Ligand code: SF4
């Protein structure tokens with residue numbers, strides 16, 4: 184199971200800059216068991232957002248957020264997702280990354296993903312989430328550089344990328360190329376200007 | 387001098403390099419690699435050949451992830467011989483503890499010129515199984531250096547005495563690469579004294595790049611690698627990110643009876659043009675030092691010392 188914990192509500196709110204219509208998506212696997220992204224938590228999140236004056240158009244729990252295969256299967260959870268301007272995902276970092284790759288609106292995490300709690304039941308996507316414990320994947324359009332850039336570079340690419348491919352493995356896209364395309368798609372290239380402090384490794 | 391914290395401590399003669407950056411003198415730096423071993427005599431010999439033309443030697447740090455003597459040690463040995471050095475410093479091999487302590491050590495030994503970079507991934511080099519570190523990226527490392535200069539370590543603990551660096555970073559020169567430009571902006575924002583570029587072959591292209599970054603007001607040293615053959619040019623085009631040798635130059639190399647000489651001639655022409663475009667050059671001769679004095683003379687760069 185992937186161990187995630189809820190982000191403080193204030194932090195979530197802070198990162199919602201003019202969110203428009205919000206949809207909240209939980210996850211039926213680890214996040215449900217840990218009570219950070221099951222039905223009750225999704226409902227509570229919708230309520231809190233509404234109380235904070237935000238427009239929430241729905242909430243739902245995906246069977247396994249890390250394993251949604253296509254936009255169609257995402258919409259099966261609730262067709263309202265199509266109309267959302269912002270999606271808040273209450274799952275581990277893999278789920279945030281997967282949902283980001285399926286939609287063209289900003290996706291924000293409501294959880295921090297800390298570790299792999301012993302066993303994974305196949306629900307681990309270390310290639311998408313390195314379980315750093317402090318999720319900021321939304322600043323990178325859901326393409327987490329900690330997990331997806333071999334150098335974990337948070338402030339932009341190294342000079343080694345060639346034609347958008349990674350210096351370390353030319354069969355793989357440079358994570359920063361993906362970040363750029365994704366931020367462009369959601370109209371948030373301004374996020375590229377932000378300077379990120381070093382990650383803390385003391386848990 | 388007070389014994390309190392935050393005093394800037396000058397252990398050695400202050401480097402002339404920063405002053406030169408602030409002047410309008412055309413600057414020449416040259417890359418030099420420490421030995422893969424303990425005998426530094428060949429490095430001294432190479433450096434000796436061109437020392438009169440060069441403002442500072444840029445000592446590489448396990449370049450291309452090939453393990454060699456530490457630039458900290460090699461830089462110190464060159465410094466002892468009266469040569470000014472710029473220590474290259476990658477994020478690949480050290481965590482933030484080691485980065486900071488080596489920076490303090492470098493400064494204490496009189497090496498305040500530091501050029502930082504992410505560093506090629508270990509699998510590119512000769513110890514491919516090495517654990518990659520990248521605890522800080524280059525922007526964060528500049529932040530750490532600022533913090534040290536301000537009298538604190540990166541975690542906020544006070545230092546007993548503080549360094550003062552001349553900070554450089556590397557960059558590609560493709561004007562149409564928004565991500566590279568964005569990173570450049572971040573480095574400039576952190577406060578930087580010079581940029582050193584990837585090898586430049588197309589001066590027109592480079593001028594466009596320079597116009598695009600003119601608002602940053604950071605002195606730029608254009609990277610130069612003299613061509614040795616048409617094959618080398620094609621190889622670099624294919625394998626080295628950020629390098630573009632144009633067809634015209636490749637044709638010139640191809641039709642020449644003495645390609646190595648032609649390569650130096652091209653390089654000399656480029657230096658003459660670059661004098662109008664940027665603050666200096668950074669030469670990366672590949673096993674080539676013997677011909678470099680001739681190159682400098684051809685380019686109208688005469689002995690400085
Ligand atoms: S920032 Fe990256 S590694 Fe950390 S929890 Fe989010 S997706 Fe996972």
Ligand code: SF4
Nearest residue numbers: 332341349350357358
């Ligand atoms: S090429 Fe891109 S993904 Fe690969 S190490 Fe460099 S920045 Fe990271």
